[in-house]
Structures are given as C-alpha cells and as structure tokens.
Amino acid sequence: MNAAETADQEASATNHHHKKRNVWLFAILVIFVFVGLGWFFFWFFLGRFYENTDDCYVHGNQVYITPQVAGSVTAIFVEDTDLIREGQLIATLDTTNYEMTLFEDKAQLAMTVRNVAALFEAVREKKATVAYRKAELIQRELDLSHREGLINSGAISVEEFEDAQTNVLTASAALALAEAELESANVLVQGTTVYTHPDVLKRAAMVRESFINLERCAIRAPVTGYVGKRSVQVGKEVAAGEQLMVVIPLYDLWAEANFRETKIGNIRIGQKVTIWADIYGRDIKYYGTVVGFSPGTGDAFALLPPQNASGNWIKIIQRLPIRVSLSKKELEKNPLMLGLSLHASVDIRETDGDMLSPVPVDGYPIYQTEIFDWTWSFLQINQAIDQIILDNIL
Numbered sequence: 001m002n003a004a005e006t007a008d009q010e011a012s013a014t015n016h017h018h019k020k021r022n023v024w025l026f027a028i029l030v031i032f033v034f035v036g037l038g039w040f041f042f043w044f045f046l047g048r049f050y051e052n053t054d055d056c057y058v059h060g061n062q063v064y065i066t067p068q069v070a071g072s073v074t075a076i077f078v079e080d081t082d083l084i085r086e087g088q089l090i091a092t093l094d095t096t097n098y099e100m101t102l103f104e105d106k107a108q109l110a111m112t113v114r115n116v117a118a119l120f121e122a123v124r125e126k127k128a129t130v131a132y133r134k135a136e137l138i139q140r141e142l143d144l145s146h147r148e149g150l151i152n153s154g155a156i157s158v159e160e161f162e163d164a165q166t167n168v169l170t171a172s173a174a175l176a177l178a179e180a181e182l183e184s185a186n187v188l189v190q191g192t193t194v195y196t197h198p199d200v201l202k203r204a205a206m207v208r209e210s211f212i213n214l215e216r217c218a219i220r221a222p223v224t225g226y227v228g229k230r231s232v233q234v235g236k237e238v239a240a241g242e243q244l245m246v247v248i249p250l251y252d253l254w255a256e257a258n259f260r261e262t263k264i265g266n267i268r269i270g271q272k273v274t275i276w277a278d279i280y281g282r283d284i285k286y287y288g289t290v291v292g293f294s295p296g297t298g299d300a301f302a303l304l305p306p307q308n309a310s311g312n313w314i315k316i317i318q319r320l321p322i323r324v325s326l327s328k329k330e331l332e333k334n335p336l337m338l339g340l341s342l343h344a345s346v347d348i349r350e351t352d353g354d355m356l357s358p359v360p361v362d363g364y365p366i367y368q369t370e371i372f373d374w375t376w377s378f379l380q381i382n383q384a385i386d387q388i389i390l391d392n393i394l
Contacts, residue, residue: 051267055319056257056275056342061367063223063247067093068216070239073232080230084221084247087371091232091244093217102210106388109203113392116197119188126182133175140164140171194393195386204385211381212374222369225249253326253336255288257344258319264293268353271346273324278341286330290346293355294321 071093078090144164194200225247232244255275259267267290275286297318299306324344326336 051259051263051346051348052344053257053259053263054341054343055259056255056324056344058253058277058336058338058340058342059256059323060253060338061223061249062338063225063249065090065219065221065244065247066241067091067219067238067244068240069093069098069213071095071097071217071237073234073236073238076230076232076234078227078230078245080227080245082227084225084227086221086224086369088221089218090221090227091219093219093238095214095217098210098214098217102207102214105203105207105210106384109200109207109385110388110392112199112203113194113389116189116194116200117393119185119197120194123182123185123189126178126185129178130175130182133171133178137168137171137175140167144168195389200389207385207388208378208381212377215374215377219244220371221247222371223247223249223367224251248338250335250337251328251331253331253338254291255286255324255326255342255344257322257324257342257346258298259322261297261318261320264320264322264355266348266351267293267322267346268348268351268355269293269357270353271348271350273347274345275324275326275342277336277343279336280334284334286326286334288324288326290353291323291325292357294323297321 073091074094075092076090077088078084084090144167189197192198226249228246228248230245232238238244255273257273269290269292271290273288273290275288276282276284277286297320299318
C-alpha cells in the first residue's frame with residue numbers, strides 16, 4: 001500500500017469519527033432539549049403551583065407533670081415510653097404530714113363548733129337574764145308605788161321610801177346592762193346558725209383544704225399520651241410545681257414548616273399540604289391543611305434578637321413558621337414523634353384565603369382535663385364535716 005492510499009484511509013477514518021461524534025453530540029443536545037422542555041412543561045403546568053420546603057418538623061403538646069403539693073415520692077408507676085391514660089395514677093407522695101394536718105383541722109373544727117354553740121347558748125342565757133331583770137324592775141316599781149301612799153301618812157320612814165326609790169334605779173340599771181349584754185351576744189350569732197357561722201365555715205374550709213392536699217399526694221395523668229423525660233426518683237423530696245416528667249399526646253400533632261420569606265407570598269390559610277417524613281420516605285404521605293402563620297420569625301422571638309441597625313449589617317433571608325394540621329387517622333396508621341424531619345409541599349393554586357385569621361377564637365377550651373375536678377371528694381368531706389358539726393352541737 002502506497003502513501004496516498006494510507007492517507008485516504010486515515011482521512012476516511014477521521015471523517016467517520018467526526019460524524020459519529022456529531023451524532024452523539026446531536027443526540028445529547030436532543031436529550032437536553034427534551035429534558036428542558038419536560039422540566040419547563042412540568043413547572044408551567046404543575047411545579048409553579050407548589051411551594052416546597054424540607055425545613056419542616058413535627059410539633060406537639062408537651063404536658064409537664066408537676067405535683068400540686070410538696071412531699072417525698074413513695075412510688076412511681078410509669079417509665080419512659082409507657083402509654084398512660086388520662087386519670088391514671090403515675091406517682092404518689094408521702095401522706096403522713098397531710099394526714100396529721102387533716103386530723104388536727106378536724107379537731108379544731110369540733111372545738112370551734114362547741115365554742116359557737118356556746119355563743120348561741122349565751123344568747124339564751126342573756127335573754128333569760130333580761131326577762132329576770134324586767135320582772136325585778138316591775139317588782140321594785142310596785143314596791144315604790146305602794147310606799148308612795150304610805151309616806152304621807154307616816155306609816156313608813158323616809159329612809160325606807162328612799163331605799164325603795166334606789167331599788168328601782170338599781171333594777172333599771174341592771175336591766176339596761178342585761179339588755180346591752182344580750183345585744184353584744186346577739187352580734188356574734190345574728191343571722192347565722194351553727195352550720196353557717198363564719199368561724200365554723202372558716203374551719204370547715206381548712207378541713208376541705210387539708211383533705212384536698214391529702215388527695216393531691218396521688219399524682220394522676222392529665223392527658224392520654226406517652227411518657228418522656230422522667231426525672232423523678234423514689235425517695236426524692238419534690239416541691240410543688242417541680243417537673244417530674246412529660247406526657248406527650250402523639251395522637252394530636254402538627255407540622256411546622258419554615259418557609260423563606262420570599263416563598264410565602266402566595267401561601268394562604270386553608271391550602272392543602274402534602275407531607276412526607278424521612279422516617280418513612282416518600283411512599284407514605286400525610287395530607288394536611290395550612291392552619292396559620294406565626295406572628296413573627298424565629299429571630300423576632302429569640303432571647304437576644306439581632307440589632308439590624310448596626311454598621312456591619314448583612315441581609316439574611318428570614319424564615320417564617322407556618323402551622324400545618326395533621327390527620328389523626330393518618331397518625332394512628334403511621335405514627336410520628338416530636339422533632340422528626342418532614343418535607344412539605346403546599347398547593348398554592350387557591351389564593352382566596354387569608355394569611356392571618358380574621359376571626360377570633362370562640363372562647364371554648366381547645367384542651368382540657370377533668371382530673372382536677374374534686375366534686376366527688378368534696379361530697380365525701382362535706383359529709384364528714386356535717387357529722388362533726390352534728391356530734392359537737394351542745
């Protein structure tokens with residue numbers, strides 16, 4: 001093979017290589033064009049109607065368990081991760097001091113009832129004294145009247161007549177004193193009975209307070225939920241209001257999605273939100289609704305808010321927390337825990353809603369518990385108080 005043929009073959013190979021490369025480049029260009037068109041159509045027909053964020057986390061109520069009275073812990077009935085029901089006994093405190101206080105208050109109530117009954121008896125005695133003094137005065141006045149007819153005839157001496165006058169004055173003064181003592185005694189019991197006397201009511205209230213404090217030594221769960229952060233130990237002396245543990249009702253959770261301030265312009269209350277959690281992946285979705293916007297960004301509520309009026313100011317895009325409701329049925333099927341990471345996608349096609357709720361709350365409780373309803377306990381102690389009063393009335 002001569003040099004010319006070799007050169008022709010090399011040129012032909014080079015041309016073939018260039019053609020093949022051009023075909024690949026064209027194919028890649030076509031792919032990029034189709035991908036770009038696909039992305040454009042996806043954004044134009046669907047993507048531009050959604051705002052997405054992965055700065056989203058599970059939030060819920062954390063119910064702190066605190067005793068209402070101080071005392072030493074004698075028993076603990078729950079452990080971290082346990083499910084407990086509202087009203088379930090979770091811990092007890094030593095009742096010795098409260099039992100002694102209740103016993104003493106009952107004794108004081110009995111003594112007070114006796115004292116008040118004595119006040120009513122004193123009124124009856126004062127009334128009898130007044131009646132006696134009135135009769136005595138009448139007798140002295142009759143004696144004086146009889147002697148007035150005899151003094152002129154000399155049947156009695158002047159001294160005897162003057163004694164009769166003095167006896168009338170003395171009897172009148174004694175009656176006035178008895179009436180004053182009766183009035184004074186009446187002031188202490190007027191308009192009351194032994195049951196309704198202020199002293200008895202005060203002591204009865206102290207008995208009720210002692211009884212309720214004794215009942216409060218049994219610490220019960222205010223809500224149904226799961227126990228976490230248990231820090232109390234048996235034998236520990238706890239103060240009223242000291243945190244013992246936390247109960248988290250995982251059936252009532254919500255998502256807090258933090259959107260950039262440049263992305264919330266079209267988000268409104270009532271818009272639908274699709275959420276998935278890292279714990280389950282995209283295969284399991286939760287469908288919620290925008291409930292409301294936080295009244296401030298995280299920096300606004302910080303302990304040390306930033307001072308933007310400074311010389312070295314640098315603009316930082318802020319994020320605003322948005323509350324998203326979660327379905328209880330979906331949470332029962334696929335539970336979530338506080339603090340888990342979520343991804344949120346808000347459908348912003350409907351923008352007729354409000355960013356801030358224009359309607360105030362209706363005043364009805366959102367959360368409530370009945371474990372502090374002492375109606376039945378008061379019925380029990382009231383019966384005991386009535387019996388104490390009945391037993392000590394003179």
